[in-house]
Amino acid sequence: MATAPDETGDAFTERQQAVLDAVLALMVEEGGDVTMTMVARRASCSKESLYKWFGDRDGLLTATVRWQASKVRAGNYDRQRLDVLALRDSLTRFAANWLGVISSPTSIALNRFAIAQAGARGSNLGAIMLANGRFAIGERIKPVLEAGRDAGLIGFDDSETAFRSFLGLVGRDVQIRLLLGDRLTLSPAEIERDAARATDQFLALYGTGTAGPVSH
Template structure:
């Protein structure tokens, strides 16, 4: 079983080193091939093929490795509370903004946009979409659904994905598009904490149970 099939959580330290080397090649604007990666990571091409499969598998693993830096704080098993959910969402937002604002994600997303909609076998646009934002949404949905079941959040059953996309919009705002277009935006840890806290508060303003829904979020 390849590392891509087994999942990011089961990668070895050496495999993560190779994926970090792949990300460095992307940031430096160098072609990401099995040959270039083998040289950059001091690893044989045969080993890379064994671990990650073909080029599409390598790209998928690279994107998953970058996305795995956004984890949040798991809710306590069986006892979701407002404070625990708020803390978990806040941490998720902090990690997401930190990753999103880094030069690695900017370079990866720019390359993905260039690939998007192509007929290439390894369409990086689709790989980033499926293993980046959609994969993070899939991790967030169970957390939000647990909040709904516990009576903390108020949205229709089966609509947690819509709530997740609302949270994403509040967190990201226009940050990603500005970065992709070359805005030299630099978010300090203090600014990231502030923006993550604001997004979390706005999300609860929109979705907290037991209150009237306002026309818009707080500032």
């Protein structure tokens, strides 16, 4: 994954950010079929300005993806007091936040677009999405897992592998179903319940406490 999550090209004018927000809104509403004329009309700017600011259509859409990615920097899951309750709390909060993100209309629209682009050669939008979504999240959660291991609360060989299992328990088939257009509404209550269930299952699999550890 080349694109680091840090190099967010968010050096944009307010005017330009408004344009990018217009693109995001159009993507959610129109579903990928976003023309330059539509963007210009929606953002009340001229096409000439669009090309001046973003180069070409691909530049505009890439900037939109980066812009949205720079806005998603979600909460940090501190690993201070490290009893099993704190660990469970951090993981549950992460899981709920993650479920909220992947089920949001903006995330769905943007992932749809990045996936459609990923087929064509010479596209890096998918890499940007992965770097700022899946992998950035992993780099923030893995320290929590490792701290839990250092405290003897959970056990695993590879934090990446453990994190991937956790991701699977949290996300299950939610994202692919939403991307394929399945009507699947996740209420905040359901998100909280699913996050707690996934965390319980993860701790049951990897915990060293009451429930015995399981080979992995």
